[in-house]
Amino acid sequence: MTHASPHTSSPHTPSPHATEHDSDDHAELLDLDAEVLAEHLADITGWLPVGADPRQIVDLGCGTGAGTFALLERFPRAQVTAVDTSAGHLARLLRKAEAAGLADRVHAVQADLDAGWPDLGRPELIWASASMHHMADPGRTLRRVRDTLAPGGLFAVVELAGFPRFLPEGAPEDRPGLEERCHAANDRHHAEHVPHRGADWGSELTAAGFTVEAERTVSVDIGPPHTDAVGRYALGSLRRMRGSVAQVLAAEDLAALDRLLDTEGPDSILRRDDLAVRTERMVWAARRS
Structure with missing residues (x-):
């Protein structure tokens, strides 16, 4: 499967039976991730040890285009082939490209890379953000x-440390530590359902015939104060997490989580002025050996 995700849910990709509403919520969350973390994404693309600017780039698991648009901005002469399993995500990406006057620089390919490998040309740069851990056989x-890259081409792998944290320590006041308990339950869920999450991608890249030229960890710590987008990002992220943890949380914790997610209630996360975004992204830049 090849979907980008701001952070993994179960997985953070709609199942084949997901409703249209679920898909829309997922797409909105991807867009919010791109908006809230735009500065950090630009930092990563600017750091890539590409040498000469690439003209042909592939974004594997592009989602709604966070990486695609960051790469188009970083490399203004490049064309990007955006690959995803979701027709809806690709359509949304193409609409955004059209609105930004970039339609002539983006080519969309709908493909499930576990089922087969499409013709992606000979790109000088391949980018995979939050998508490698979804592969059935990452190796x-x-x-x-490796075989697709042009000689001397670079492969950039970006992976996440899981869901961001949003609440301050001691919140919510009626169930302190709720967010950490949700994360612990979510981690147990993904250990079973997303076994490649948290893999040692440096070793995996070396075993596949790459030379890892550089790697880094990008720490994210935004706010407070926060923007409206951060509040909506927190709401969408915790809604997504609820689907993975609802069956195992204590009843009191689930009730407290639902109060945070109730946008009409007095305890809504949208009413809080103390939210932050705290997470990490790991990046590997590897060259064909």
Whole structure:
């Protein structure tokens, strides 16, 4: 499967049976992730050790285009091939490209990379953000990436440390530590359902025939104060997490979580002025050996 995700849910990609509403919520969350973390994404693309600016780029698991648009801005002469399993995400990406006057620089390919490998040309740069851990056989995907890259081409892998944290320590006041308990339950869920999350991608890249040229960890700590987008990002993220943890949370914790998610209630997370965004992203830049 090849979807980008701001952070993994179960996984953070709609299942084949997801409702249209679920898909819309997921797309909105991807867009919010891109908006809230735009500065950090630009920092990552600016750091890439590309040498000469690439002209052909592939974004594997592009989602609604966070990486695609960051790469288009970083490399103004490049064309980007955006690959995803979701027709809805690709349509949304293309609408945004059209609105930004970038339609002539974006080519969309709908494909499930676990099922087959499309013709992606010979790109000088391949970007995979929050998508490698969704692959059924990451080693096979890495070898296909290696074979697809142009000689001397670079592969950038960006992976997440899981869901961001939003609440301050001691919140919510009626159930302190709720967010950490939700994270612990979510981590147990993903250990079972998303086994490649948290893999040692440096070793995986080396085993697949790459030389890792650079790696780094990007720490994110935004606010407070926060923007309206951060509040909506927190709301969407915790809603997404609820689907993975509802069955295992204590009843008191689930009730407290639902009060945070009730946008009409007095305890709504949208009413809080103390939200932050705290997370980490790990980045590997690897060259064909």
